[in-house]
Amino acid sequence: MTTEDSKPASDFIRDIVRQDLLTNKYDGRVHTRFPPEPNAYLHIGHAKAIWISFSIAEEFNGLYNLRFDDTNPVKEEQEYIDAIIRDIRWLGWDWGDRLYYASDYFEQMYEYAEQLIRAGKAYVDELSAEEIRDYRGTLTEPGRLSPYRERPLEENLALFRRMRAGEFPDGSRVLRAKIDMTSPNLNMRDPVMYRILHASHPRTGDKWCIYPMYDWAHGLEDSIEGITHSLCSLEFEDHRPLYDWFLDELGIYHPQQIEFARTNLTYTMTSKRRLLRMVREGLVSGWDDPRMPTLCGLRRRGYTPETIRTFCQRTGVAKTNSTVDIAFLEHCLREDLNQRAQRVMGVLRPLRMVIDNYPEGQVEEFDAVNNPENPAAGTRKVPFSRVLYIEQDDFLEEAPPKYFRLTPGSEVRLRYAYFVTCTGVVKDKSGEVIEVHCTYDPATRGGDAPDGRRVKSTLHWVSAEHAIEAEVRLYDHLFNKEDPADVEDGKDFKDYINPDSLEVLTSCRVEPSLAGATPGSRYQFERQGYFCVDPDSSSGKLVFNRIVTLRDTWAKIQKQQKND
């Protein structure tokens, strides 16, 4: 990790683990797991959960498992399994041979269920889903006992076996734990352990028609794998008594569940349901749309795994609900990319510049630094000629205060090349400037004036004759509301989608050294931002995604001037 902080993270979970190690609670073992349900793609929030579980195991010389919690075949698909594996690998985690599936434990879980029935702690209920809900009571009123609650053990056993055998239709019966219908914790009011689902499972096919519920399955999975610290998010706090109850009643190995707060990001939506909707309704191009907070989206956008891991570490672990400013993620990104990205010149919105006193047909090559943060990255040659392209933003006929770029009569530096002075412009019929004319000072070759005169600005440029065309996709936040999940009455989260989150520029010009750049490679276009070659690129046409802009103090000044 090049950018990860050197000091080890410390938080309340690490404190607990340290304490457990001290008291030898699990024979000195630390073993965690990340248990995704394969019903969607992973997003930045999952990256945090993965980081918490995996980095803790790593730090304490423990082990970590990747385990698919595939207990609901109605929603789960192989596509998601494959994507999740790919994404976690990309983040840089290696679980060795410890890739598991809850479905591999179905038989064992079934046996445990029979054990509980024989112990008089579970029963087959024939109430309908609606009735069960009704019998459960409310937050303030206790529930009522199901009329099927006191069946003889043998009858429960027989019925449960027939459930497994497929003798009953979906929804007709469930297996319930017999706990306490008056518990103030609703999860303890005889929770459902198994439901009948005649659905084909991505891994077990049609072998099963009863599937375990989360609360019943999860502790068993942890127990079977010998997990020591089962880390999950806050909403499962209420479920912990149930997690404990099942394991205690069964008398089997008992890991401890510890809950932490999820990490949210401003201007970002991480609800699986809504992300799925955006994909299905075509609001984005897919799970890997570079605007998506999914790991594959961030990857395609150009984020590095190191950035994400650093971000996870620096935002910390706590039990307080938190929403981190996305600017912090972007800060981690820039910090990382600044160190590693090769510099290059690219003009997004080309404006033709003619240097009138530069010899026609002449071409010079200038040495350009590949990465000022890393001298070992060396230099490259950039061709220069009489006709160039500069950025439209870098010329203004009437310059506002503090505008240091090119303006009639002003002198600026063309990066690595010469000082040029603007002598005039050419306009089209509508009065739009379509060409600027300059003269250059041959004495400033390389970019420095021997007489010591200074310019206030340095512009990037490309030689018109040598530049290659490219498409550049400019991204902005997908939502224009700080908390898009906070949907006001009568609105839909779609109302908060930023209509300007994507701008496609098709006639950009980049320096010739970029020819042959491969998808996934990242560059800094000087003065503009970081860009990543998109897989949509073909041999004849480069497509870049803007990962993030450079910090832009001029944009800030402009904003202030606009407000004044």
Next chain:
RNA sequence: UGGGGAGUCGUCUAGUGGUAGGACAGCGGACUCUGGAUCCGUAAGCGAAGGUUCAAAUCCUUCCUCCCCAGCCA
């Protein structure tokens, strides 16, 4: 109005009876062949009220606010 959690600068986070610190964002400045990077400076916080104590973010009491739970989802 049941139960479970959480409240420290705008945001995230340290602190565990002894000077409330860091980071991002903000503001100001230096430097600069990227208005980048870097560097320096600056403003800003213990949810409230009582109590214990020489001393409280920290311990006690009461209150307030926010989040989660009534799936045969996870």
